[in-house]
Amino acid sequence: MVVDLKQMASKHLEKNNYRVKGHQVIIRQAVPEDAEELRKRFARVVQEEVYLDETPDDLPDIREKRREIKEIRDSEGMYAVVKVDGKIAGSAQLKRGSKGISHHTAQFRTWLTPGYRGMGLGKKLMEYTINWAKKHGIEKINLDVWDTNDRAIRLYRKYGFRVEGCRRRQAIFDGKYVDEVFMARFL
Template sequence: MKVNPKEFLMNDIRPAIEEDAKILSAIRLQIDGETENLDREKGEAYIDELGFKQLIKDDAESSNLFLVAEAHKRIVGFSRCERNKLKRFSHKAEFGVCVLKEYWGYGIGKNLLKESIHWADSNGIKKINLSVLETNDKAIKLYKKYGFEVEGILKKDRVLSDGNYYNTILMGRFNE
């Protein structure tokens, strides 16, 4: 019997702490250079260690959710749910996730998503929004599996390294 090593990767999801800031800065920079699925190119909108410390502190104080994923005692990804501060939109949160390419396919993104949905449902958040590149089929399939629906398409929203324009899909999950 052939064993799939991916089945044995243990990963833990936990809240980010200020001591994670240095590694978060480094892995965000690395992830941005590994994929075009995200909004940024490597180095754009760079957040240094102090910036991440402040973000983690602000998130804790404002009831946002900032999670890190660990595999083999190493941070390999993270996600954030940012609540909308405006009263008319206070029922919503924006979700985003990043995972090192080396760790794609291990269920880390799925686990971060599941924890974020649980947090939202437990904290009175009625709607989670996200955006995803139209070519990111695996992510779109995952989001749909967890109750997200396509709410709109931003046509020719971004240009990638091949010089072509691609659509951004806007998705949302409403918890009644």
């Protein structure tokens, strides 16, 4: 089966344009052509060894990243990118639960590369994600976050997420135990 990527992109291309602190910001659905830049930017966040559980060895190659974009979209999920002045600065994903069982829920994941934090992009991505979820029949958004990520937890609380549970001492960063906090929002 031949897939028309432009048709696929236009079908799911919900785009928002903003001006933030003098920069042109666009949030739109990812397309397979974004894979190389997404991988590069995501690798930068992983190198920080602060916000994500991945290691540089875990990173998908470009072909796998293209497949991931397509799989999320094919399962009626969301894979959005935020571009600042034409460069990908981060992404947000909603991975839907299994059809028939938990398809009304989605697991949220987001990241921003260094240099683009503190610009309000997290808020814009969150608003985009919640609006997208409502339009596409998602009833509950789930996420997990390290308890040391105060900035993210404040953002999630601001947008109505509540703590549902915690895995104590789930990770070790700089020799200190970190809890994994599970949060959710009903739409």
